[in-house]
Amino acid sequence: MIDLALKNVSKRFGGLLAVDKLDVEVPKGKILSLIGPNGAGKTTVFNMITGVYPPSEGTISYQGKKLNNLRSNRIIRHGIARTFQNIRLFKSMTVLENVQVGMHCRTKSGAFRALLNTPFAIREEKEIIEKSMETLEFLGLADHHNEYASNLAYGDQRRLEIARAVATRPEMLLLDEPAAGMNPSETAELMDLILKLRDTGLTIFLVEHDMRLVMGISEMVVVLDHGHKIAQGEPKEIQQNEKVIEAYLGTKVKAKA
Amino acid sequence: MDTSSFLVQQLINALFLGSIYALIALGYTMVYGIIELINFAHGELFTAGAFIGLIVLAALQKYGFVQTHFVLTLFLVFGMAMAYVGVLGVAIEHVAYKPLRNASRLAAILSALGMSIFLSNGMMLSQGVSDRAYPALFGLKGITIIGARITYGQVFIIILSLLLMVALNMFVNWTKLGKAMRATAQNQVMARMLGINIDRTIRVTFIIGPALGAAAGVMVGMYYGSVRFDMGFIYMIKAFAAAILGGIGSIPGAVLGGMIIGGVEVAWSAFLPSAWKDVTTFIVLILVLYFKPSGILGEDVSETRV
Amino acid sequence: MRKMGILVLCLAVAVGFSSMAAAKTLKIGTLSPLTGPYAQDGTDILQGVKTAVAVFQKAGGIPGYKIEVIPGDSACDGGKATMAANNLINQGVNGVVGAYCSSATIPSSVPLNEANIIQITPASTHTDVTARGFKQIFRMCPRDDVQAWSTVKFLEDGLKVKTLALIDDRQTYTVGLTENITKFVNEDKKIKIVALEHITPGDKDFTAVLTKLKKLNPDAIYMGVYQPEGSLMVRQAKALGIKATLLSEDAVYHPKFIEVGGKAAEGTFLTYAKAPDTPERRNFEKTYKKMWNAQAIGSYGYYAYDSAMVFMEAVKKAGTTDTNKVAATIRDNTWNGVSGKIKFDEKGDRKLAHIIWIVKDGKFVPYWDPMTEKYF
Numbered sequence: 001m002i003d004l005a006l007k008n009v010s011k012r013f014g015g016l017l018a019v020d021k022l023d024v025e026v027p028k029g030k031i032l033s034l035i036g037p038n039g040a041g042k043t044t045v046f047n048m049i050t051g052v053y054p055p056s057e058g059t060i061s062y063q064g065k066k067l068n069n070l071r072s073n074r075i076i077r078h079g080i081a082r083t084f085q086n087i088r089l090f091k092s093m094t095v096l097e098n099v100q101v102g103m104h105c106r107t108k109s110g111a112f113r114a115l116l117n118t119p120f121a122i123r124e125e126k127e128i129i130e131k132s133m134e135t136l137e138f139l140g141l142a143d144h145h146n147e148y149a150s151n152l153a154y155g156d157q158r159r160l161e162i163a164r165a166v167a168t169r170p171e172m173l174l175l176d177e178p179a180a181g182m183n184p185s186e187t188a189e190l191m192d193l194i195l196k197l198r199d200t201g202l203t204i205f206l207v208e209h210d211m212r213l214v215m216g217i218s219e220m221v222v223v224l225d226h227g228h229k230i231a232q233g234e235p236k237e238i239q240q241n242e243k244v245i246e247a248y249l250g251t252k253v254k255a256k257a
Numbered sequence: 258m259d260t261s262s263f264l265v266q267q268l269i270n271a272l273f274l275g276s277i278y279a280l281i282a283l284g285y286t287m288v289y290g291i292i293e294l295i296n297f298a299h300g301e302l303f304t305a306g307a308f309i310g311l312i313v314l315a316a317l318q319k320y321g322f323v324q325t326h327f328v329l330t331l332f333l334v335f336g337m338a339m340a341y342v343g344v345l346g347v348a349i350e351h352v353a354y355k356p357l358r359n360a361s362r363l364a365a366i367l368s369a370l371g372m373s374i375f376l377s378n379g380m381m382l383s384q385g386v387s388d389r390a391y392p393a394l395f396g397l398k399g400i401t402i403i404g405a406r407i408t409y410g411q412v413f414i415i416i417l418s419l420l421l422m423v424a425l426n427m428f429v430n431w432t433k434l435g436k437a438m439r440a441t442a443q444n445q446v447m448a449r450m451l452g453i454n455i456d457r458t459i460r461v462t463f464i465i466g467p468a469l470g471a472a473a474g475v476m477v478g479m480y481y482g483s484v485r486f487d488m489g490f491i492y493m494i495k496a497f498a499a500a501i502l503g504g505i506g507s508i509p510g511a512v513l514g515g516m517i518i519g520g521v522e523v524a525w526s527a528f529l530p531s532a533w534k535d536v537t538t539f540i541v542l543i544l545v546l547y548f549k550p551s552g553i554l555g556e557d558v559s560e561t562r563v
Numbered sequence: 564m565r566k567m568g569i570l571v572l573c574l575a576v577a578v579g580f581s582s583m584a585a586a587k588t589l590k591i592g593t594l595s596p597l598t599g600p601y602a603q604d605g606t607d608i609l610q611g612v613k614t615a616v617a618v619f620q621k622a623g624g625i626p627g628y629k630i631e632v633i634p635g636d637s638a639c640d641g642g643k644a645t646m647a648a649n650n651l652i653n654q655g656v657n658g659v660v661g662a663y664c665s666s667a668t669i670p671s672s673v674p675l676n677e678a679n680i681i682q683i684t685p686a687s688t689h690t691d692v693t694a695r696g697f698k699q700i701f702r703m704c705p706r707d708d709v710q711a712w713s714t715v716k717f718l719e720d721g722l723k724v725k726t727l728a729l730i731d732d733r734q735t736y737t738v739g740l741t742e743n744i745t746k747f748v749n750e751d752k753k754i755k756i757v758a759l760e761h762i763t764p765g766d767k768d769f770t771a772v773l774t775k776l777k778k779l780n781p782d783a784i785y786m787g788v789y790q791p792e793g794s795l796m797v798r799q800a801k802a803l804g805i806k807a808t809l810l811s812e813d814a815v816y817h818p819k820f821i822e823v824g825g826k827a828a829e830g831t832f833l834t835y836a837k838a839p840d841t842p843e844r845r846n847f848e849k850t851y852k853k854m855w856n857a858q859a860i861g862s863y864g865y866y867a868y869d870s871a872m873v874f875m876e877a878v879k880k881a882g883t884t885d886t887n888k889v890a891a892t893i894r895d896n897t898w899n900g901v902s903g904k905i906k907f908d909e910k911g912d913r914k915l916a917h918i919i920w921i922v923k924d925g926k927f928v929p930y931w932d933p934m935t936e937k938y939f
């Protein structure tokens with residue numbers, strides 16, 4: 001079953017065609033990776049899916065519903081959460097608070113109820129704290145819950161980004177280079193974590209340069225170059241694809257495969 | 258008056274002045290925090306609060322309500338001033354700032370200045386050019402602590418402003434909306450990505466900030482006994498300095514900044530020739546910014562963008 | 564085509580008449596702060612002048628003359644006042660009533676003197692206003708040194724205080740007062756000045772300075788400020804429990820002082836001239852209150868009325884708008900004003916003394932006369 005479908009999607013920035021007539025289908029409960037050299041348009045694809053900006057043409061639909069002109073805060077309610085390539089934690093909030101904010105889109109009390117009926121809001125907040133702690137537990141960050149996000153170790157900051165996205169109770173998770181800047185042991189932990197998340201039923205859409213990670217966990221890989229899809233298939237097929245090797249100029253694939 | 262009573266008295270003076278600056282500074286800092294705009298109209302919103310308070314108070318006094326229902330009077334005066342100015346704040350945001358959210362910084366600043374002039378002139382035309390007397394609610398009665406005098410009016414105002422600050426702090430730290438506000442202030446794109454309705458969060462900020470300013474306006478009118486359409490200007494300068502000093506965008510920073518500006522002003526007048534009092538505020542500001550450009554509790558402003 | 568011709572003819576006639584009328588207009592300019600903190604006094608001045616024109620014209624005016632008032636905003640600021648004065652000159656005014664703050668009057672008087680236009684200030688008390696040898700400038704209110712003299716006399720012989728603290732707001736007018744008071748006090752050596760403090764106009768909180776004075780515990784505190792700050796200052800002084808006698812001057816002598824100061828204003832002494840109760844004065848008060856829907860009249864309303872009235876009467880008497888002749892007429896005659904008898908000396912200063920007033924039961928009440936050293 002297909003969860004997310006991009007049909008004929010393009011994105012133009014002035015004269016630059018960042019994504020060109022892209023078709024991608026992400027199957028439910030699977031891990032699909034989008035790879036490609038720097039500037040290929042991978043982040044742009046994520047930005048269009050999550051409503052940072054609309055596609056110039058084409059349609060993006062999720063579980064049969066069109067997402068094209070929805071803003072980010074609506075899209076999250078459809079069950080799509082994401083992390084960013086560069087860390088975007090709320091640095092002057094604690095680890096727990098970061099996760100709480102993620103969870104808020106699933107709570108009931110509205111803005112004005114929170115403003116006028118603070119005791120009620122505080123009570124609801126207590127329940128949220130419990131659930132947030134469970135999420136932190138799952139991601140192995142519970143011990144750090146009272147620290148400021150900015151004080152966490154780098155690998156933990158990356159994991160907190162995922163924790164916060166998971167807190168929104170998504171059905172699909174978009175991860176933009178989650179292993180960037182990680183050391184090999186942190187990357188190995190991350191690999192386990194992604195598999196663990198997939199096993200809870202989440203669909204994972206991954207953008208990553210670390211080929212060991214990509215080839216190790218993906219069920220399907222899509223390769224992008226200059227906005228075009230140049231290949232699609234299982235990791236093994238991609239590793240042997242001439243076009244892909246050419247696109248990477250024999251650097252990463254060869255070095256890491 | 259011996260030295261210790263002198264010091265206590267000056268401390269009270271500073272605390273009083275500082276709490277008012279702090280309340281106003283909160284409005285600047287909250288709005289800046291969330292949309293990175295100096296709301297130049299904030300001084301006028303403060304003045305508008307003072308006038309609404311005056312109108313409500315005068316009406317209640319006319320019907321002898323003040324003597325019979327003193328506490329309810331206070332509640333109504335502050336409540337109506339804050340509510341009215343809160344709505345005014347949202348209206349200003351909608352008309353003058355929202356359409357320019359993606360325009361250049363300069364356009365938004367000009368719009369804010371224009372709003373300030375518009376409101377100031379509006380109040381001049383509707384409320385007159387000269388001082389308006391504020392009905393005396395508290396009179397001159399007070400208590401003496403270690404030889405220092407504090408009137409009941411001052412006690413009430415200091416307590417109320419502290420309560421408002423504590424309530425704001427609880428709201429921002431403990432409630433969903435408060436956290437949404439902080440999240441939006443820190444990273445708008447990410448906040449939206451987590452399902453936060455940015456427009457609504459900004460609107461709420463434009464209720465709370467101006468409402469706090471309005472409360473300060475009523476306090477100033479009540480305590481000093483007069484209001485005038487242009488009184489917001491001098492408070493705007495001081496409160497703005499306080500917000501910058503504390504680190505613009507930081508709520509505890511605004512409170513700290515307000516208290517410091519109030520304290521420096523009083524200390525200078527108390528111990529040094531009073532002639533250059535106003536300069537000191539800015540000397541302190543420049544010194545702090547020299548050593549810590551982001552203000553005392555401010556954070557480095559180097560958020561990455563999409 | 565015919566219709567067009569008639570229309571053009573009508574227009575020509577209309578233009579002809581109006582330009583004929585314009586040739587016989589007496590233009591009186593005013594300079595006073597219509598914006599900023601002193602807008603109340605500034606408005607009083609403009610209204611006083613307009614009232615004078617109304618009263619004067621009702622009594623017959625000057626046959627064949629239309630009288631027009633052109634307001635200028637001096638904003639209590641030298642630069643703005645000079646700009647406003649130049650603007651009035653360009654509009655061809657025959658005389659100017661203003662300005663209010665000495666710091667605005669002195670700079671604005673330079674272009675008016677060069678253009679040789681009569682200037683009568685209803686309010687500026689600094690000595691320099693008339694000390695520069697200008698022949699066409701007059702002052703309706705008493706000078707700083709006259710006012711300071713009355714104040715010091717009252718402090719020494721009326722109140723018999725031993726210690727005095729002074730406050731001013733560093734503006735030309737108030738500094739003129741505190742400097743003159745200091746000078747007289749130091750000459751007489753009867754009173755010790757324990758402090759000279761400064762405040763900022765527009766500020767609302769003076770508690771730090773007042774607390775400082777409370778510690779020094781002087782017998783009297785002199786507040787050289789304008790009405791808005793004066794009202795706030797008496798409230799804060801009383802709230803701090805200051806027992807010293809509070810004194811101030813004519814810029815604070817305004818109904819607003821009592822309105823805003825409330826109970827705290829009670830017992831404050833003020834220097835201000837006392838005028839006899841005449842039918843003209845009563846007529847002025849009645850007309851003014853009716854014209855401007857006012858409950859009370861600010862002190863400068865009276866002086867402004869007299870300034871405009873003396874100017875118009877002098878033009879009428881001289882039978883010309885020629886400045887030199889009008890100035891001579893103003894100087895050589897004694898006029899009956901609503902603020903008392905008006906007689907100018909060679910410099911253009913009016914011979915008028917202050918008395919001491921006290922705020923009592925929400926009213927200004929005459930208290931002591933420095934000339935006779937007698938209580939009222």
Ligand SMILES: Nc1ncnc2c1ncn2[C@@H]1O[C@H](COP(=O)(O)OP(=O)(O)OP(=O)(O)O)[C@@H](O)[C@H]1O
Binds near residue numbers: 016045
């Ligand atoms: N907002 C924007 N405005 C203009 N051009 C943009 C914008 N965002 C991205 N681009 C351009 O679009 C192209 C694709 O960028 P994108 O960030 O999607 O690449 P990427 O595949 O994520 O690269 P990387 O691996 O380096 O993260 C690049 O040439 C980039 O400069």
Ligand SMILES: [Mg+2]
Binds near residue numbers: 042043044085
């Ligand atoms: Mg990218």
